[in-house]
Amino acid sequence: MTAKRSVSLPDDIAEYLDQQGNFSAAIADAVRFQMAAGHLEDVLRRVGIEVTDEGKSRWRSRLSRPISAEALAEGRRILDEAA
Template sequence: MTKRVTVSLPDDVAAYLDGEENASAAVTDALRARMDRAAATAAMLRAVGIDVTEVGRERVRGTLPRPTAEQRAENARRRDMLRAGTWPADGSVTAA
């Protein structure tokens, strides 16, 4: 079963989807990957004794500021290093 949803996207994301043969599949893949990451994070937290609940989420939601453009760029740089296999063996990564 599917449901039609209308969303607003940044220009670069919309341009990327315009180039996709099946935009719905691309969006579905991205959202499922995000859902999988959230489930994996929850499982890792449970493994060390932290049980994240909806009540807990509601309590902390909005207490942290949104990441700045600089923080998002640094996160992307580190993610790219991980994907490229260039993360230092000693884990000593400093901000760019």
């Protein structure tokens, strides 16, 4: 089942959606992603990990930079050892 909604969007988002083959699907995916992110925070809190705005900002900054070849090699080495 589906429900129709009318929304007003900033120009940059409207332009992005205009380029999508199915903008209803693009919006649904984005909302589901946001819903899952909230669920993830709840799960982390239940296991004792406190999610803060400062921590999220720090991780966004860290993850916005490309991963170095050395870090990738180290990650592969750790995974190989665990296997």
